[in-house]
Amino acid sequence: MARVNIAADAELIKELEKEVKSRGYTIFAVTNIALKAILELLKSGEDSTTLQNLVEMYKITKDLDIIPIPSWYIENLVKLAYEKDSKSFQDICDGTGEQLSSYLKSRASSFEDLLNLYSEIRGVLPIKDINVKKGSGDSIDIRLTGTGFNIESTLCAGRVFKKILEAYSFEVIEMTTSPGGIIFVKAKYSRPT
Known part of the structure; x- marks a missing residue:
C-alpha cells in the first residue's frame, strides 16, 4: 500500500x-x-463537518445513557402512556426536562452557548430547526420543528423544552404544540435571584 x-x-x-x-x-x-x-x-x-457533529453527539449520548430507538416505536409508546395516565406522562416529561437541562447547563452555561451546541450537532438530531427571534417588548419567540409526529410526543417535547428554558432563566409566557412536531414558544428572560 x-x-x-x-x-x-x-x-x-x-x-x-x-x-x-x-x-x-x-x-x-x-x-x-x-x-x-x-x-x-x-x-x-x-x-x-458531520463527523465532528457525530463525535459531539456521541459524547452527549454516552453522558446521558441514550439508546437508539426508532422514532415510530417511541411515538406509539408515548401515545399509549398518555392515554393510560396523562398526569404521570406529563410528570415524566417534566422530569426528563429537568434532567436534560441540568446536563445541558454543565455543557453550555448560557442560552447562546446552548444554541451554539445545537448548531454543532443539529445535523444528527431529529430536531430540524430552532428559530429564535425578538418578540414584542422584552420577549423572544422560539419555533422548534421536528420534535415528534403525534401531538402527545410534541406535547412532551414542549414540556422538556420549557424546563430547559427555565434552567436558562426564561419564563415561558405562552407555548403552543402542534401535531407534526412544531412548538411555538413566547418567553422572556428573568434575571436569576
Whole structure:
C-alpha cells in the first residue's frame, strides 16, 4: 500500500501522536480509520463537518445513557402512556426536562452557548430547526420543528423544552404544540435571584 503525506496542523498532530501512543495504536492506523469515515460521509452526501457533529453527539449520548430507538416505536409508546395516565406522562416529561437541562447547563452555561451546541450537532438530531427571534417588548419567540409526529410526543417535547428554558432563566409566557412536531414558544428572560 502506497503512503502519501497529508498536511495537518502541527499542534493537532502532536496531540494526536500523544493519544495514539498512549492507546497502543499507530498514526497510520488511526489516520486511515478517520479518512475512511470522512470518505463514507462524503459519499453519502453529508457535509465534512458531520463527523465532528457525530463525535459531539456521541459524547452527549454516552453522558446521558441514550439508546437508539426508532422514532415510530417511541411515538406509539408515548401515545399509549398518555392515554393510560396523562398526569404521570406529563410528570415524566417534566422530569426528563429537568434532567436534560441540568446536563445541558454543565455543557453550555448560557442560552447562546446552548444554541451554539445545537448548531454543532443539529445535523444528527431529529430536531430540524430552532428559530429564535425578538418578540414584542422584552420577549423572544422560539419555533422548534421536528420534535415528534403525534401531538402527545410534541406535547412532551414542549414540556422538556420549557424546563430547559427555565434552567436558562426564561419564563415561558405562552407555548403552543402542534401535531407534526412544531412548538411555538413566547418567553422572556428573568434575571436569576
